Amino acid sequence: MKPLQDLARELATGKTTSRALVEECLAAIEASPEGNRAFIAVHTESARTTADAVDAMRKAGTTVSAYAGIPMSVKDLYGVRGETTAAGSKVLRDAAPEAEDCPTIARCRQAGFVFMGRTNMTEFAYSGLGLNPHYGTPRSPWDRETGRIPGGSSSGSAVSVADGMAAVTLGTDTGGSCRIPAAFCGITGYKPSAHRVPLDGILPLSFSLDSAGPLGQSVDCCSIVDGILSGNGAATPDAIDSKSLTFAIPQTLVLDGLDDTVARAFELTVAQLRDAGVTVVEIPFVELGDIPAANAKGGFAAAEAYAWHKELLAAKGADYDPRVGGRIVKGAEQGAADYIDTMMERKRLIQAANKVTVPFDAVITPTVPIVPPAITAVDDDEAYGPLNLLCLRNPSFWNFLDRCSISLPCHRAGDAPVGLMLTGERGGDAKLFRVAKTVETLLAQGR
Known part of the structure; x- marks a missing residue:
């Protein structure tokens, strides 16, 4: 799929429609075996409905955002109204749907992006490889015959953009989870300065290290989405000498x-x-x-993940990916003094x-x-x-x-x-x- 600026220009001039872009993405999801692995859930009907509404507004002459109607995928960590945030896990599959959009999703919705679905990820975002035993592991676009890891934790997000299943996507980055899959899938991934983009309503891994950022086809794509996520306004950067x-x-x-x-x-x-x-x-x-x-004793990620997961692990620990649950449990070995030492x-x-x-x-x-x-x-x-x-x-x-x-x-x-x-x-x-x-x-x- 083309970069955001090209899509925005074609939508504005009537060369394409939001419905056509959505159908292009849905066809890409359907045509590839990576579709079922890149997405945990595909929102076929709601994406079509939203696209048709945007097209109707443009046809009526209503002023809309330049990016209204462009397909976006969302990592399964973001709180979206009416959807369950499972974080790539089995243990949260039956959690109650979110009552409201988290701030970042609300900003993307206001900008008019069409949400294509929730993308697969390393369970609870706790790995840089991108493997998921519950929903399958999407493959890097390179050497599909062999089947190579996509990078994590934003694995499905990266594959969805690389394969034209979405124009841009939302990821998170605690230790490389936007940048590693971007590198392994041949696209661009951005990690902002932490807390520049609000993290409210995004399921945490590490309160001290988490950040929320975009993956896209270009620097401009990432800059535009980052501007929306941060509340600074969509913008493309000028080059420097x-x-x-x-x-x-x-x-x-x-x-x-x-x-x-x-x-x-x-x-x-x-x-x-x-x-x-x-x-x-x-x-x-x-x-x-x-x-x-x-970080020798696990650092912030282990300690803070364990603080969030300890009750869930006690109740449903057998349903965790052992490679994830086993690492989270090690956070219990850190004492308060260890944690303070890491902070200092x-x-x-x-x-x-x-x-x-x-x-x-x-x-x-x-x-x-x-x-x-x-x-x-x-x-x-x-x-x-x-x-x-x-x-x-x-x-x-x-x-x-x-x-x-x-x-x-x-x-x-x-x-x-x-x-x-x-x-x-x-x-x-x-x-x-x-x-x-x-x-x-x-x-x-x-x-």
Whole structure:
């Protein structure tokens, strides 16, 4: 499906209709075996009804949002009026439907997006791989014959956009859950500075680390939706003169364990940026090396997830994905002093990291060190844990440091998907979008 700006233009000029876009998405869902795996629920009739209403308003000359009538999918964490928020689980399937829209959904509804359905995800958002034993695991668009992981936790969200089942989608990001699936599915995923977008009514994983962001076909798509989610208004960023930009590449941890494909794509991308006049500097950034130790006992995610889940685990623990429930239970091992130690260490590292990165327009790294592995490669529990940590490693640094961060596809057409991650300053979301737009434009010229 085309980017948001193109769809908005075609709707405004009458070249297409909302109903036609919805039918295109429904056909894509129906035609692919990934449809049933990408979506937990498809809202066929309500999507058609909403589309017809938007088309009728446009035909009558009623002023509507530029994005009214464009199909959007929604991760199964968001509270939507009349729908059950199951978070990709069995244990919440029978929960009461939501009485009202959460603020982010209300803003998207006001902007006129058509909700195509609820997308699949890692149960309770607690993994970067995207596997789900309850609803199936959607496959990355790359090498479907083998069947490769989509990345998580916003797995179905990413696949729905990559496969044209929705124009844009809503995800969440606690340790990379927008950026990892974006990288593995060849699209763009955005993590805002935490709490810039309201989290009320979104089922939590970690109160300290959660953020809500979009995945789409482009930087513009993500910027538009982020503006709506944050209440700042839909906008597309202007590019910056590439010769004025300075990027940093950390030499601590983020380049460890790159597979040959990712290493080569990242090398070519950096060379292309330098050829365009971008100054790229290698820096030690030793503070990143302190983050794994700060999280050694499970960090915020384990402790805060356990606080939310402890009663549900006691009642229905056998119905959890063992790989998820087992990790959440470990949060019980943290004491109050451990949790406070993590809080204080996070504060120290945020302050230290701010001093390191302030001279730069962005920090750049590979989003994930590897291309998406085969789903069968993570059937083994012994392989699952290390692979999950490897996929989460680079993105999760920036959740811990409360930075805004975006993943752009940087691979050559036809190659395995590789993500380039750009990270800005805490609260520097508007600037990061401008930087990302510049990089996206430069990379497009070299493909």
